[in-house]
Amino acid sequence: MAGFFVGAYEHPARLATDKSAPMLHAEVAAGALADAALTLADVDGYFCAGDSPGVGPLSIVEYLGINPRYVDSTDIGGSSPVLHVAKAAQAIEMGLCDVALVTLAGRPRAEGDRPGGQVQLTTFPENEFELPYGPYLAASYALAARRHMHEYGTTSEQLAWIKVAISQHAQHNPHARLPKPVTVEEVLASPMVADPLHRLDCCVISDGGGAVVLAREEIARSLKRPLVKLRGAGHAIGYQRGFEMDITRTAGIASGQAAYAQAGLTPADIQYLSTYDSFTVTVLFAIEDLGFCAKGEGGRFVADNGLLSGVGRLPVNTDGGGLCSNHPAHRGGMTKVIETVRQLRGEAHPAVQVPNCTLAMSHGTGGVLGQRHGCATAILERVA
Amino acid sequence: MTEFAGDPNFPENREYWEAVAHERLLIKRCVSCEKPHYYPRAYCPFCGGETQWEESKGKGEIYSYTVVRVGAEPYCPAYVTLDEGPTMIAVMVECDFDRLAVGDRVRVVFRRSARDGRMLPMFTPSAD
Ligand SMILES: [Zn+2]
Numbered sequence: 036m037a038g039f040f041v042g043a044y045e046h047p048a049r050l051a052t053d054k055s056a057p058m059l060h061a062e063v064a065a066g067a068l069a070d071a072a073l074t075l076a077d078v079d080g081y082f083c084a085g086d087s088p089g090v091g092p093l094s095i096v097e098y099l100g101i102n103p104r105y106v107d108s109t110d111i112g113g114s115s116p117v118l119h120v121a122k123a124a125q126a127i128e129m130g131l132c133d134v135a136l137v138t139l140a141g142r143p144r145a146e147g148d149r150p151g152g153q154v155q156l157t158t159f160p161e162n163e164f165e166l167p168y169g170p171y172l173a174a175s176y177a178l179a180a181r182r183h184m185h186e187y188g189t190t191s192e193q194l195a196w197i198k199v200a201i202s203q204h205a206q207h208n209p210h211a212r213l214p215k216p217v218t219v220e221e222v223l224a225s226p227m228v229a230d231p232l233h234r235l236d237c238c239v240i241s242d243g244g245g246a247v248v249l250a251r252e253e254i255a256r257s258l259k260r261p262l263v264k265l266r267g268a269g270h271a272i273g274y275q276r277g278f279e280m281d282i283t284r285t286a287g288i289a290s291g292q293a294a295y296a297q298a299g300l301t302p303a304d305i306q307y308l309s310t311y312d313s314f315t316v317t318v319l320f321a322i323e324d325l326g327f328c329a330k331g332e333g334g335r336f337v338a339d340n341g342l343l344s345g346v347g348r349l350p351v352n353t354d355g356g357g358l359c360s361n362h363p364a365h366r367g368g369m370t371k372v373i374e375t376v377r378q379l380r381g382e383a384h385p386a387v388q389v390p391n392c393t394l395a396m397s398h399g400t401g402g403v404l405g406q407r408h409g410c411a412t413a414i415l416e417r418v419a
Numbered sequence: 420m421t422e423f424a425g426d427p428n429f430p431e432n433r434e435y436w437e438a439v440a441h442e443r444l445l446i447k448r449c450v451s452c453e454k455p456h457y458y459p460r461a462y463c464p465f466c467g468g469e470t471q472w473e474e475s476k477g478k479g480e481i482y483s484y485t486v487v488r489v490g491a492e493p494y495c496p497a498y499v500t501l502d503e504g505p506t507m508i509a510v511m512v513e514c515d516f517d518r519l520a521v522g523d524r525v526r527v528v529f530r531r532s533a534r535d536g537r538m539l540p541m542f543t544p545s546a547d
Contacts, residue, residue, distance in 0.1 A: 166425025
């Protein structure tokens with residue numbers, strides 16, 4: 036594919052009391068363009084999701100003062116930025132743009148969002164049959180986790196190991212919301228939010244955002260940054276129809292297979308994984324569905340520091356992820372892409388950097404696991 | 420229980436809510452492929468065929484459940500697989516949440532919403 040990652044920037048803020056969401060979009064755009072040694076005037080493709088202020092991309096394009104000849108604001112939930120980088124690469128490949136900017140930003144923490152918040156729009160077709168029962172976000176993930184435990188014997192201790200490994204990574208990130216490593220015992224002793232998920236099984240609420248810039252190969256080679264390209268991508272929508280239920284499998288199976296097929300790779304080729312960690316169980320499902328282990332084996336895979344960089348079989352979320360570092364705008368897709376780029380450039384923290392990292396994956400599970408959700412998978416490669 | 424929105428507002432679902440008000444649970448089944456589904460839709464999510472309401476006996480088993488422990492008092496969202504086939508989201512009531520298990524037999528009961536007094540199907544453990 037023709038899309039090269041030439042800029043990446045994560046906003047350092049985790050609480051942005053004095054900055055609006057558009058201002059945060061502008062700051063992450065400037066940061067990613069500075070990283071690429073490009074300017075807003077170079078941008079001719081722009082991507083954001085439905086959470087960005089205004090109708091689709093309209094307001095932020097105006098706010099930034101850019102003149103894109105290609106825009107896309109497809110929204111499949113918090114995984115949208117992972118989809119957007121694939122769409123940007125496709126647009127570049129088709130000659131629809133040369134320099135694509137993808138932004139995500141928001142300030143739910145400054146706006147007072149608390150765990151348990153729930154979107155209540157009467158136009159969603161499922162709402163009148165679901166909302167009266169209060170299956171808010173953590174509860175929905177808990178329903179999926181409980182079923183996984185029932186079918187495969189997965190335990191709360193195994194889920195806790197996911198948080199433990201990612202918290203070990205977070206201690207090296209000076210911007211992490213929760214930089215202190217935690218133990219399995221501490222996860223299990225944290226208050227139960229929705230059985231079997233504890234408070235420490237849940238991601239943080241944070242402000243901020245991030246942006247990436249993709250460009251065509253000639254432009255990328257003219258810039259000074261290490262060369263990272265999109266090797267393959269896929270996306271899929273998962274949902275339930277209430278018959279022959281299976282909430283232990285996600286659309287990540289399809290999005291992962293599509294990405295592997297396009298890249299000509301298998302799970303064994305992937306040296307690093309950034310994966311959506313809205314809850315610990317979100318990571319467990321992704322690792323199985325992306326083929327790093329068989330369905331039902333995820334608990335054993337993640338246990339005993341299975342995801343700890345330098346120790347486990349698959350280093351995951353070396354920036355501290357959403358579980359410990361950052362979940363801006365309640366959406367983890369952008370930070371997943373950014374840490375993948377850092378790893379491939381060799382710019383992750385030395386304590387968590389994967390040696391000679393040349394193939395890495397970003398994966399997002401947006402929407403609600405076990406209900407309607409959107410998965411996007413991207414395989415990135417460091418090239419010479 | 421905790422208050423939530425989700426007022427009935429789609430005209431094609433009126434029959435469902437009228438039945439619930441009379442303590443009857445309806446499900447939707449496809450006229451063409453005969454599969455049931457949930458949540459109820461005017462067209463079958465398996466084949467696109469037209470669907471019709473049928474009355475459920477209101478018996479089934481727990482597919483999954485959770486106890487939400489944030490907020491004023493705990494409540495128990497659950498997926499219940501009805502004997503007719505579809506799995507619906509609801510809440511468990513009038514039971515010890517800590518003694519529930521996946522696979523437990525349950526039956527429908529109709530209780531008023533704490534928010535607006537509207538009748539809602541809920542589930543409680545059942546001997547059969
Ligand atoms: Zn049908």
